[in-house]
Every structure is written in structure tokens, then in C-alpha cells.
Amino acid sequence: MKFKTYAPNGLLLFASKNRNFISVELRDGLVLYQYDLGGGRVQITYGFKEVNDGNWHYVQVNRVNKTGMLFVDSEGGMLDRILCVYVWRASIQLIFAL
Numbered sequence: 001m002k003f004k005t006y007a008p009n010g011l012l013l014f015a016s017k018n019r020n021f022i023s024v025e026l027r028d029g030l031v032l033y034q035y036d037l038g039g040g041r042v043q044i045t046y047g048f049k050e051v052n053d054g055n056w057h058y059v060q061v062n063r064v065n066k067t068g069m070l071f072v073d074s075e076g077g078m079l080d081r082i083l084c085v086y087v088w089r090a091s092i093q094l095i096f097a098l
Contacts, residue, residue, distance in 0.1 A: 004056045012059070024061055026052060033061045033070045046072045 003012060005026070013024040022035040029050030034043045049072065051057045060071040 001060075002056055002058050004054055005052050006054050008050075008052050022061075022063075024059060031059055031070065031072055033068065035063060035068060037063070039066060042068050044068055044070045046070055048072075 001012060001024070007026065008029045009026055011023065011025045013022070015022050020037045022037070023033070025032050025034075027045070029052040031046040031051060032043065033045075034041065036042070051059075051072065058071075058073040060069075062069040062071075
């Protein structure tokens with residue numbers, strides 16, 4: 001999705017059915033991706049760049065099996081990546097900057 005805003009907080013995307021959900025929001029100017037699709041809640045925050053600067057930004061979220069990914073634009077059109085690995089039936093999140 002593409003967006004631009006000066007607001008530090010706001011909901012960009014939310015979908016739910018029963019107890020499962022997916023959301024993308026701005027919290028204090030940072031992109032936060034959350035989901036719970038039956039395996040426990042996962043939160044991924046892109047904490048390197050505030051995106052409430054009035055410029056256009058591109059955010060992409062993805063989930064394959066138990067791996068969630070958050071992509072946020074950067075200079076030159078390149079994508080910075082954060083990878084979150086959710087460990088089944090545990091409350092452990094491993095966050096790596098790629």
C-alpha cells in the first residue's frame with residue numbers, strides 16, 4: 001500500500017474473522033504490522049524510520065507459514081526488510097534486520 005500522512009498514529013489496514021486478524025498501523029510515526037492467524041499474536045515494528053513526514057511511502061506485508069515480513073521503502077526505491085520468525089506455541093519473536 002502507498003500512503004502519506006503527518007499523523008503519528010492511525011490505522012492503515014485491518015481485517016478480521018472470528019479471533020483471527022491482521023493489521024497495519026502507524027504508532028508514534030513507525031509502521032507496526034500485527035497478526036494472529038491461530039498461532040498466537042505476532043508484532044513487527046519497522047523502527048528505523050518515521051514515516052509521518054508528509055511524503056509518499058510504500059509498505060508491504062507478507063506472511064508465509066509462520067514467518068511474517070514487513071517491507072518499508074527507503075532511498076533510491078530500495079526496500080529495507082525486517083523479518084520476524086514466530087516459533088510455534090511459544091512467545092518468542094526473533095527480529096532480524098536484513
